[in-house]
Amino acid sequence: MNGEKRALVVDDNDVNRMLAGRLLNKAGWVVDMAEDGAQALDWLEGNRVDLVLLDISMPGLSGEDVCRTVRARQLCQGAKVVAYTAHAMPEEREQFLACGFDAILTKPISKAGMLDLLNTLGLGS
Template sequence: MKKVLVVDDVPVNRKLALAMLKKRGWQAEEVDNGAAALERLSAGGFDGVLLDISMPGMDGEEVCRRIRADGRFAGLRIVAYTAHAMEFEKERILSAGFDSIMIKPITMSALQSALPD
């Protein structure tokens, strides 16, 4: 079973992602900010991260850059989880180190594409 960390400052967004992940048979945990995400990831055991871009404090792009700078997370799949859908935004987001982007509201098919089994 795979394990994913859902990082979003909006509770309803986290709940939707958690429900979809659990429906796929994955374990999921949630945090509501970037600093908490980095702390939780340090404990290890995650296969992927759904990471919101627009959060107060440390935004998702900064969190992603910090994760990528840490060799312990070399194989971690990081998916941007955002409402930002403009082409220039997608390019900037991917250049921060994300593996893929899911546009909110997410669907089961988008989740399966972004986090394959």
């Protein structure tokens, strides 16, 4: 990866969005944020990104809807798209991976969990 690492955090909850953004900032990432799926898709149409953290439960488009659209439109090619959710029952994990997510990050997130995820995806420093 050359240059700065860029992430988009998509979550309808302000506190969750800020927390994820702060953890990524501390890990050296440049972070943009979106409050819903429509805003996220608009942003992804015009910007390069290496990582998308997508909340699953959002009003309007769900994280799964957004992920399917990202893959269908071939947006942010090469970027890792992560489902970021409190629900991660085994059958839900399968469903998320089937939508095109690269990984699942379980809320509540922590610094250690975030760094683990980045390393697993080959995006660690």
